[in-house]
Amino acid sequence: MLKALQLEPEKCTGCLQCEMACSYENEGVFNPAKSRIKVFNFHDEGRFAPYTCTQCDEAWCLYACPVEAIAINAGTGAKEVLGDTCVGCKVCTIACPFGTVNYNSSTGKVIKCDLCGGDPWCAKACPTGAITYVDADGTGMERMRAWARQGMPPAGASVNAPAEKEIPNYESA
Amino acid sequence: MAWTKKVMRVNLTDGTIGEEPLNMEWARQYLGQRGLASKYLFEEIDPECDALGADNKLIYTTGPLTGTMASTGGRYSVVTKSPLTGTIACSNSGGFLGPEMKFAGWDMIIFEGKSPKPVYLYVRDGHAELVDASEIWGKSVWAADRILHTRHQDPQLRIACVGRSAEAGCLYSAIINDLHRAAGRSGVGTVMASKNLKALAVRGTRGLGGIKDPMRFIRATEEGKKVLREHAVTGQGLPTYGTQVLMNVINESGALPTRNMREVQFEGARNISGEAMHEPRKSDNRPNLTTNAACFACTIACGRIATIDQNHFAIENKPEYWRNSGGLEYEAAWAMGTDTGIDDLDAATYANFVCNEDGMDPITFGATVAAAMELYEEGVITTRETGGVEYKFGSAKALVHAVEAVAGGTGFGKDLGLGSKRLCEKYGRPELSMTVKSQEFPAYDPRGIQGMGLAYATSNRGACHLRGYTVASEILGIPEKTDPLVSKDKAGLVKAFQDATAVFDSSGLCLFTSFAWTLDNVAPQIDSACEGDWSAEKLVEVGERIWNLEREFNRLAGITGKGDTLPPRLLKEAAQTGPAKDKVAELDDMLPEYYELRGWSTDGNVSDETKQRLGL
Structure with missing residues (x-):
């Protein structure tokens, strides 16, 4: 089964943990300037969007x-x-x-992005589940379905707390 | 190593820039950021110097964990002598500037002297130059930020800047980075402007390497993140409501200083609370809060991104304020809301925007407006002094007038820019200033949270909640619950909080992690990243050393134990409502024990024995 990175900008808080994990895995230093994944900050709109190779x-x-x-x-x-x-x-x-x-x-x-050989560090480091590594067939479809169900963006604030997860193992990569 | 081990020294007087190795002997004793830069300042300036003169220095400083994957590892501090208090000043900020300094290769940038004309420092990795700032001098932080981003054609450039208030000499001007993160307190921005230094613009592409044991470090940071996400405050309360989670809690505790601390509970608290920020407004059905936002590396994300109601009188026909920007934190909402008796969420949000736009400390600003309101209601000042506006408690119009006047340094804004101590002295009523060592109180009334009275009185930078936050124990039960109405045994609690806080502030981590973390969670992260052995016990000693060094600086600056007191209102006028009814701040019951625990003389001086024990 092929897997793919699923990016959900509405869950992103702009912390750049993904950029640090990516740069450390690939460059051996913490260096967002050399990260393969980027987080855009749409300041005036109050939104963040992680973005990398599809x-x-x-x-x-x-x-x-x-x-x-x-x-x-x-x-x-x-x-x-x-x-x-x-x-x-x-x-x-x-x-x-x-x-x-x-x-x-x-x-x-x-x-x-090379998906870290199948164990992408950005997904491990993301605290809110804005970046996940899932079945490639599901990524686009699930998002479109969720969007369709929603109809319109919610009127309330979009607040993202840290998501529950086990401590990721970076050594397996 | 985690430190880059490099310091940039910028002499503004003659325009020279040099590079020198970080003093690693001091780093082993003071860790980094607050502690280490305080040591540099202590060794390099005369504590009696004029804070706004060329002899003062201004130090941008990072911690060893700044710029790493450690959660919240993105902090920097600005250390200097304060023009507001005359004490050592150390103001901490998040956002993205600190890590960028590290990625460019610098632990610290020391500014000395005074530039003959306005300049800004542009840093790109190893390249640094002082650039003419005539185009941005006289502009707000937001305007200058736009101009510099355009000029350097780099959206990733990280900028710290002072606003018009600092140029006009407001004594509590902040340094603002990333548009709405602030090195907020004690007038560090005023010092920066006094040196004709408008901004620091940094871009780093080298990255941070040299972690001592990378896989152990990453494992330790992940274990730390797990503790944060599973804790009720850092995992739920702060992301959802920000620090504003406290407004209703502190009000119910009867410790919410109201109308210049005349009262301890505010009937309008609910309207300006974190909960209220989530409620859709009538006019456009949108809440004040758009989303939460993280500073660099932060897995808590307590930051507020908010909008103001476009129909609100403060921003009618001002489209530049119709966008999202940094929203209200608890202390700001308290100072510009509760303390002024104003329960208008949009007015307070607007005042918050302007404090960011032109670089003012919202705590001192709001508390100074509150003092002005009491002077006005007492008839000491009139509309003649204020410029025609009625400064009544509860008046959102007065707040909007005040924030614009201080931002631009115009009219009554010149008086308000003095801070409440000098304002009340000027008009002959010094007792109406709610300050310690000339710095205004934040949002916890020591009549209802007794430990905070001692924490304020002994804080090394004047009244401040971020030097020993016993609220955590007394109200939230962290690490264990103590009775907020009891002063007994609070001396030890205050000391423990003060020493631990100094460690967090010197590490590159955010103090808010300490809701969930103790130094036992921090030590493995520092130990796996930094050379040397860093146990929790050693870190406590580092914290105590820092505290005593700051205290010594203040003594040499002429500020002694006599300043360890509270305004008469808090010592004599009892709370009239709520759980703390009939209580005053029982400072006298705590202070002697505190001095003894600190190993200080009965008049509050660091003893020779204590100096020797800590290697001072």
Whole structure:
């Protein structure tokens, strides 16, 4: 069963735990500037939105790469950057319709979400359940259904308390 | 290591910027942030210096856990000498600025001297430059923030800035970062403006590495997060209602100082409470509160994001206030609501917005308006002084007038910008100022919460709830319940809270975690991140050392044990309603025992023996 990241902006508090977990897993330092997942702060609207690669079925980044440095991980379905092959030409960053492939100036290569090999740290670190790693077939459908049921956004405040969960194990990755 | 071990030193007088290693010997004794910067300030300035002169220094300081995955690990502090109190000032703020300093590679930035013309400091990783600020001088924090983001073309730039109030010399101006987080108390913003320093703009892309034992650290932070989410206050109360969860609770306890502390309960409390912020308003069917929001790394998310009713008189034809911004916290709602007798949620929210927009401490501002209202009702001041507005208790019009006047430093705002102590002295009624060491009380009446009387009287930065929050024990039963109406045995409680608080404030963590965490939860997070051995016992000693260092600074600044007192109203006028009826603040019953427990002389000086024991 393929799994995917499910992002629910209405649950996000903007704490950036996901950005720190991501950067630590990938870079070995806490560094939101190098995170593969980003949280946008829509200040005037009072809303936050986490955002990362959706692992498109038809991944334009992969097709655009002139040196075949982006490959599909058969286990996770993630489109992964092969660091040794990437020449840093940035064509994929232009090809991506969502802006989730980015150039890392300190390595001269591009970076994008690779689902941490099937155990994404951002989902583990998210305190409110705004980022979860679930059955890929369910992600889009469930959200659309919930939205349809709701009809209109609630009139009340949207308050997010920490969600119940077990202590995640980061060592398994 | 978690510290970056680098300090930036900015000499504003001659415009030079240098880099030096962090003094690690001091870090082992004072940990970071509040403690460590206090040590630097203690060693580097004359405590008797003019707080607004070139000899004072202004230190932006982070803790070792600032910029890490530890929950709430995003705090920074500003340490300087206060122009309001004359004591050491240390104001703590969240948001995103502190971590950005660490990601750029800096534990601390020390500003010294005074710039000949307005400047701001722009930092991008190892690059730092003082930039001409003529375009943003005279502008509000919000306007300056927009201009700097546009100029540097970087939405991720994190900015701390002072507003027009600070430029005008208001003595309780705050430093505002990320639009609505504040290093709020004691006039740290006034000091910044006195140096012709308008803003600090930071972008860090290097990140923070060097965690001593990364997997143990991450495990320890996750265990800490679990404790936070399973605790009623940090897991439910704070996310849902913010600190405003307290308004009704403290009112029922008979410890809600009302109308300049003449009373201890407010009939309008419900209307400005956290619960009220959730209720849809009549005009547009939307609640005041839009959502809760987190500071960097915080898994509690107590921040309030709110709107004002567009039909409210305060913002009619002012679309710039029709958007979301930082909403009311408990202390602000109390100061600008309860203490002024105003139960108008939208007016208080507007005043809160303006305090953020132009950088004022809402506690001192609101309490000063309350004092002005009492002066007005006593006939000491009239509409001649106020500029035509009737300063009656309960008048939202007066509040709106006051906040705009202080923000812009105009008219009666110049008087109000002095703080209540100097305002009441100016008009010959010093006893009407509800202050300790010239700083206004926050939202807990010591007649109804006895421990807070001692905590206020002995706070090293003047009256303050964030130096020893015995409310946790006396009202909320954390870590164990004590009787709020009893002064016996409170000396030890106050000391324990003060020392532990100094540790939280020096770690990079938010003090609000201490509703759920003790130092036993904090120690493993520090120990796995930082070199050296950090047990809870060692941290307690660090906290006590910090407390005594601050006390010594104040003594050398000329502020002694004589200042450890409360206004006569609290010592002599008994509460008239509620559970604390007939009680006064029983300070005299607690103070001598407190001095003894601290190892101080009977007149409140740190003894040589205590200095030696703590390595001062």
